Amino acid sequence: MGRKFEKNLIKSLYFFGIGSFIYSIKKPLAKDWLLVFFIKSYYASLVDQLVVNKGYVEYPTRIPSKVKTSLLFDYILFPLACVFYNQLTKDSRILQCLLKVLYFSVPMTITELWLEKNTQLVKYKKGWNWITTFNSLSFSFLLVRFSMSVIRRLFNNKYDLS
Numbered sequence: 001m002g003r004k005f006e007k008n009l010i011k012s013l014y015f016f017g018i019g020s021f022i023y024s025i026k027k028p029l030a031k032d033w034l035l036v037f038f039i040k041s042y043y044a045s046l047v048d049q050l051v052v053n054k055g056y057v058e059y060p061t062r063i064p065s066k067v068k069t070s071l072l073f074d075y076i077l078f079p080l081a082c083v084f085y086n087q088l089t090k091d092s093r094i095l096q097c098l099l100k101v102l103y104f105s106v107p108m109t110i111t112e113l114w115l116e117k118n119t120q121l122v123k124y125k126k127g128w129n130w131i132t133t134f135n136s137l138s139f140s141f142l143l144v145r146f147s148m149s150v151i152r153r154l155f156n157n158k159y160d161l162s
Contacts, residue, residue: 003120006061006119006120009119009121014072017072017076017077021037021076024080024084024087025037027087029090032148033087035151036082036083036144037080039144039147040078040079040083040144041079043143043144044073044075044078045069045074045075047136047140048069048070049068054126055126056124056125056126056127057123057128059123060120060123061119062121070121081141082140082144085100085101085103086144086145086148101141104137104141106134109137113130
């Protein structure tokens with residue numbers, strides 16, 4: 001696949017992500033979903049910066065090209081997936097959360113593996129592989145879900161900002 005196709009794919013995913021963000025935040029508990037989105041963006045940007053700087057992963061084709069990490073993934077697609085995961089598991093118990101994380105981490109891992117093999121959007125280096133991707137995605141979803149559980153318990157609707 002050529003660079004033109006890859007750049008067009010990135011642009012399309014930006015539009016898809018922004019449209020999906022608007023849709024996902026209109027649901028009840030919009031404040032919670034915004035918080036999930038921003039917490040996930042923060043976590044993803046820190047981890048991706050570390051992974052890229054250590055040389056485990058590279059993003060040869062990206063927009064904007066001056067940034068070494070994937071802004072699309074770190075700040076739109078991954079946080080958006082995390083919002084959907086948190087919406088799906090809002091009332092779930094721990095075991096259900098552990099099982100439902102597979103709904104997100106498995107397809108995302110398969111997609112990234114396909115992209116790594118067939119495009120210049122992501123390249124694994126220094127021993128990074130699909131298992132590492134799967135584990136880091138799953139852990140990250142669960143970490144944000146746990147963070148939201150703690151936040152909900154701490155504030156327990158004591159401070160209604162509406």
